[in-house]
Amino acid sequence: MTEPYYSSAGVTLYHGDALTVLPEIASAGCMILDPPYHMSPSTFRGIDDGAASSIATPVRLLTETFREAYRILPNGGAAFIFCDWRRGPDTTYLATLSGLRITTCVAWTRNRSGTGGMFRGAWDPIYVASKGVPSIRDKAAIPNVINADHPTDKDHPYEKPGRVWDHLLSRIPHTRVVDAFAGSGTSATSALRNGHEWVGIEADERHCETIALRMSQDTLDLGELPA
Numbered sequence: 001m002t003e004p005y006y007s008s009a010g011v012t013l014y015h016g017d018a019l020t021v022l023p024e025i026a027s028a029g030c031m032i033l034d035p036p037y038h039m040s041p042s043t044f045r046g047i048d049d050g051a052a053s054s055i056a057t058p059v060r061l062l063t064e065t066f067r068e069a070y071r072i073l074p075n076g077g078a079a080f081i082f083c084d085w086r087r088g089p090d091t092t093y094l095a096t097l098s099g100l101r102i103t104t105c106v107a108w109t110r111n112r113s114g115t116g117g118m119f120r121g122a123w124d125p126i127y128v129a130s131k132g133v134p135s136i137r138d139k140a141a142i143p144n145v146i147n148a149d150h151p152t153d154k155d156h157p158y159e160k161p162g163r164v165w166d167h168l169l170s171r172i173p174h175t176r177v178v179d180a181f182a183g184s185g186t187s188a189t190s191a192l193r194n195g196h197e198w199v200g201i202e203a204d205e206r207h208c209e210t211i212a213l214r215m216s217q218d219t220l221d222l223g224e225l226p227a
């Protein structure tokens with residue numbers, strides 16, 4: 001069994017490969033999946049074919065991760081899959097093959113746009129996959145759009161803002177949330193704020209250090225954490 005790199009009330013962080021650690025996790029009501037996608041253009045004999053095809057999708061990583069997500073989730077459990085529009089067809093296809101149902105898609109929009117030629121990117125899809133019909137916390141009418149700019153003082157190049165995590169994690173009943181590609185670990189703070197337990201996995205030890213530092217600070221700031 002992999003020993004935790006860090007743990008405190010409601011938080012457990014593993015330093016390692018998600019494909020090694022996930023099989024050791026028995027169950028969790030929610031999974032966060034923000035894997036490393038490779039954004040280089042697809043090529044056919046060295047020529048950019050301009051298509052969203054499978055060449056830049058980490059097929060094995062996603063296939064095995066989705067298979068584990070399906071095993072770990074109970075009926076009604078949800079997986080939030082962060083994506084890029086180019087990887088959408090492959091990602092949703094692979095998730096569906098593992099048995100997950102693509103229930104809905106949340107658009108994460110930004111006021112500041114990124115790079116691009118004809119149009120500059122200002123949104124990303126977050127697919128909500130579930131095992132059967134997803135369990136929700138209440139019947140509040142929450143839109144499937146969240147607007148939040150990238151954090152300006154980032155600890156990680158792909159760090160997601162707290163408002164995005166809150167939008168997602170406030171919709172599910174209190175549970176254990178597993179973030180398989182934790183990065184900066186900002187999802188942990190939101191998980192605790194929304195009454196969940198958090199388990200993170202991160203392959204890069206430098207990011208594990210950042211998470212552990214942040215969580216020691218947050219634990220001090222939050223005081224008593226939810227049971």
Ligand SMILES: C[S@@+](CC[C@H](N)C(=O)[O-])C[C@H]1O[C@@H](n2cnc3c(N)ncnc32)[C@H](O)[C@@H]1O
Pocket residue numbers: 016017018019034035036156158159160180181182183184185186187201202203204207
């Ligand atoms: C897109 S980033 C995640 C960003 C994160 N959601 C955040 O808000 O900071 C992907 C992360 O996955 C980590 N990673 C890559 N391959 C991994 C693997 N096989 N197992 C666990 N973590 C991995 C990378 O080091 C990187 O920090």
